Amino acid sequence: MNQAIRLHQVASQLRATCNKCSLSNLCLPLALEENELERLEDIVLQGKIFNRGEHIFDQSTPFKSCFAVRSGSVKTSIITEGGDEQVTGFFMPGELIGLDSMATDNYACTAKVLERTSVCEFPVEKLEQLTRKLPELQHHMYHLMSQEIQNSHQLAMLLSKNTAEERIAALLLSLSSRFQRRRMSPTNFSLPMARNDIANFLGLAVETVSRVFTRFQNQGIIKARGREVELLDVEALQLVTRDFARQGCR
Amino acid sequence: MNQAIRLHQVASQLRATCNKCSLSNLCLPLALEENELERLEDIVLQGKIFNRGEHIFDQSTPFKSCFAVRSGSVKTSIITEGGDEQVTGFFMPGELIGLDSMATDNYACTAKVLERTSVCEFPVEKLEQLTRKLPELQHHMYHLMSQEIQNSHQLAMLLSKNTAEERIAALLLSLSSRFQRRRMSPTNFSLPMARNDIANFLGLAVETVSRVFTRFQNQGIIKARGREVELLDVEALQLVTRDFARQGCR
DNA sequence: CGCCTGTTTGACTGCTGTCAAGGAGCGTGG
DNA sequence: CCACGCTCCTTGACAGCAGTCAAACAGGCG
Structure with missing residues (x-):
């Protein structure tokens, strides 16, 4: 079998599954209609697998994508110059990683996989373009980022009081x-x-x-x-x- | 003088000043071209004044707008049911308040003015619409929200270590x-x-x-x-x- | 002047970090 | 199968930073 054809088959398997994903009610698809979902599926890179201890990205990586956890779990942390670590979050299936990095050229934290984990990758450049066309998706992004700020404030509260x-x-x-x-x-x-x-x-x-x-x-x-x-x-x-x-x- | 005319004059005074604002290099206009700025000026309600101790909004207020500090300073805090307060941030001229509230129906915190303070109000509904038309503005919004998450993580780090x-x-x-x-x-x-x-x-x-x-x-x-x-x-x-x-x- | 709020200082307690050691789980290799 | 080393977890003893309680001080304002 010709390799081009094989790749194409794999691609179709990977694509068009957001609507079948058991996490669609938690993840980015949450806000979307059937036909809009297809647009999202066009830009997502699904099913990347990482083994326990591997990094999805770290602070030296140029920021390129957000990642949704599909299965497994992820720890994000900031590593200071001195080598100190501060864990900033634990991410479970359906949750989105990387929202804290959209203000910088590199990722703002390091994402380490705690167990064998599968993630979906959303290239931000395409995601930004898409959010301009799909108001519901844009709204959902604002919603998620806002939620992230609130979570972080709750954490600060927990830590301080x-x-x-x-x-x-x-x-x-x-x-x-x-x-x-x-x-x-x-x-x-x-x-x-x-x-x-x-x-x-x-x-x-x-x-x-x-x-x-x-x-x-x-x-x-x-x-x-x-x-x-x-x-x-x-x-x-x-x-x-x-x-x-x-x-x-x- | 007829009241309608007077109101119209006031309105023109208030509008079309973002490009003259000394804070335009810190605030939302940062990313915009001259002609785009006008669109932003169309939706902003400029120059609301609050006296020391007054609330811009609190947690019982339905979320409607983000606010940019023009002069003065603002403290945001979360008040728990028990009456405990947790200060989540201090905002100075050029900084944007309310980004943490876009995930909820009510504001996620209470914004109290620390001194006589002037703010510009951005109704989010209009802001969201506008960001769809102005890619640079949308990007800037993502940037600001992301920055807010990072700030909050930094605070958490400070508190915990x-x-x-x-x-x-x-x-x-x-x-x-x-x-x-x-x-x-x-x-x-x-x-x-x-x-x-x-x-x-x-x-x-x-x-x-x-x-x-x-x-x-x-x-x-x-x-x-x-x-x-x-x-x-x-x-x-x-x-x-x-x-x-x-x-x-x- | 007196009141109220905000700030400073002191004495004491206690939660939590640090240091140290031991236990448990697990994969590797003999 | 067991020994070994490794990482992760638990337990104990002790000390220190910061919270609490208490009181005095300072400043603004009617």
Whole structure:
């Protein structure tokens, strides 16, 4: 078989699947009609696979695309000149990465895959062009970016005002609601990230995270064995977070 | 004089001034050509004045517009159900407020004026329409929102990793560079916000802010009398903010 | 002058970071 | 199959930065 033909077949398989994607109700297609979807499918590069630990991009990469997580999970972080890392977010299927980089030539953060992960790539140049033609898509982009700002403010709030217990409770609840959005169990899930990443994200020491987990466990609020977590008493967790009952941190 | 005529005169005075505005190199007009500017001027409501302590909007207000600060300064904060306040930002002339609210029906925060302040209002509905027609303006909007996300991540980083001294040094340097952008003295300025707001913004207690100010003063790094601040040793301040990163990689 | 708000200073407590060591899980190789 | 090394996680002891409480001070304004 001729290679050109084979490539063409692969391309058609990859394309025209946004409308069949189980995440279309979370991702960019959310706002689009059937015929508009096809335009989006024209510009997306679907199904890139990364293995655990690989980088989708890092701060030295010229900014070119946003990425939607299809399966797996991603950690974004800023690496300072001194080599310090600050985790800025965890991204699960249906969520969009790279919105923080549209103001700079290079990516503003480094995106590292926490497990075998599949992503869809949206070249921004084409995306910008398309948003001009599809008002709903433009509106959705503004919506997503605005949401990202809000999330980040919620995180700042968590970091500046809340105790270790409150921060971790908030993260667990955020993850819970995000699993629920994907029709998975909101009380029984596996953490995609290491304690170290949780600690970094929440501005705590690893040891503190570990201690809070065992404290919650002793209080019968959660059950944790390694990365497997079961939320036994969601209301208790919400009580811990007080004002933070909302999904807010990522 | 007939009232309709008078109103019309006022309207023409208010309009067609973006290109004469001293802040056009910071604000939305930044990306626009002469003829495009006129389109922007068509939708902007210029010169709204607020007195110290007044709200431009708050979290119970339906989201309708973004606002550019023309003179004065603004504090945005999130008020939780419990009545807690978290300051999310300080906005100076040329900066745009409300980008965090485009994902929700109501404003995502409360914008309070710190001094007598003049703002320009951009109704988002019209702004969205206009961005579809002016690619440069759309790009600029994405740019600004992205910048806002980055700023917020930087803040989160500051809150999660840095000491009180480092946070305050960083804030002083940020203010300094923002005054400089406006062709004002970068070393001699007046803080628009109270110690309380600084503390809240940086996740500290008022007392701590006060103590750090006096410590910096005793070290000869700054001179502060009330809200009047003079940066005596900018390099020392930069050193304070960087020291932590150095220590971190030991 | 007195009131109110904002700022400063001091004494003390405590949460959380740091240091140190040990345990658990897992893939590799003998 | 076990030993080994590696990474990740847990637990304990201790110290320090920053929060809390309390009080005095300063400045603006009627």
